[in-house]
Amino acid sequence: MGKSRSTTVLIAYLLSQNPQTNPQSALDLIRQSHPFVEPNSGFMEQLSLYHSMRCPSTQEALDNHPLYQRWLYRRTVEASVAAGVAPEVSELRFGDEGNASPMNLAAEERSTDLKSSEHPSEPKVLYRCRRCRTPLATSAYLVPHNTKRPVSSQPCAHLHLTPLSWMRPELEQGKLEGRLECPNEKCGQSVGRYAWQGMKCSCGEWVVPAMTLGKGRVDEIRERPRVGIRGGKI
Template sequence: MGKSRSTTLLIAYLLSQNSLLNPRSALDLIRQSRPFAEPNSGFMDQLVLYHNMRCPSTQEALDNHPLYQRWLYQRTVEASVAAGVAPEVSELRFGDEGNATPMNLAAEEGSVDMELGSSEPTTSYRCRRCRTPLATSAYLVPHNPKRSATSQPCAHLHLTPLSWMRSELEQGKLDGRLECPNQKCGQSVGRYAWQGMKCSCGEWVVPGMTLGRGRVDEVKDRPRIGIGGKI
């Protein structure tokens, strides 16, 4: 008794009280008096998520946090794929609609002050054939390339679902092509697979919503100007 669930609760409490701790160091601290403490892998993953969210203290803060919303969405997708079907139309979540927040983890974790502006330019991705805007770097889904830093960039840009994909994703298929939303163009710009896709770097990304780098142009936008004219 007290090996997994109660240890998880205690780790969460310690994280909320001491910003210098992380889930592993908190577990090591507990093991000094309870050596057999061992949260299961699922609980540890959730503790890492809680720590990355900076330990929200209220249910509202938790529910509204982009990292938590993404985690819930991934669980929904995984449940659908496990049943051999695509997510229901009512479950689809498009990152550029309503109150949705871009899924770029750097912005979510607060490393960029979105009100004062950022010195880091945003990158726009446009159809190479007709120049129709498709996405910006705010909607990229980060992953951990397995290649070394000197390797070529990944051949795929992984995205959160965006509204221009709606007509394709609402067909209920597990995978398929993504075409430029400009009806006069219709160029194939990428692919999707709810069950996930293996990137050219070797990393598996779930769900897989990708643009092919060879099918898009990348345009660096100017940094936004902050208060007082400072960048």
């Protein structure tokens, strides 16, 4: 009857034609002519995602967008968890796949000059196992959550990550939750936990799925500006 699905398509069109429009303002505009329209919450969520992606105009641009890939992956995970099982091995996606090996993150840290010049306001952080100093992740793989919490709220005791390839041996076991151990065979220190069904962070926010590093189990190495011969920053 044009109440939900047709309205969703129309909102998507309005978003694609006017970058200044957001899903709610487009809905308000349509309601001026048809007050009864009411896209369901799932459609509104997808419209917000489409808007956040800056409304890609081709299927290829959509399929290759990181936000869309993350959304698809989350839906796959949620479907598996709803059935009471972990995601299939073939469905697992690792944030660092195709990039530098996670065991070479130290080398990646040494090559931050170009990246930091592209994103000068985002200093890079390397997270190492506190016991053996093995690189585990960088800030590029952090999953933001509860970004609107008050400054006075309880700080997070965990770092939430996208799945990384060093977690593969554990995640391929098909368990819904378990421990994450340092990938250094000579160490084996427990550095965090995972739960496909999600986990409540110490700040109070639920994160789904949850792949965490305990802040007390890792060291944070922040990049430092390199000083040139004349004292200038490089």
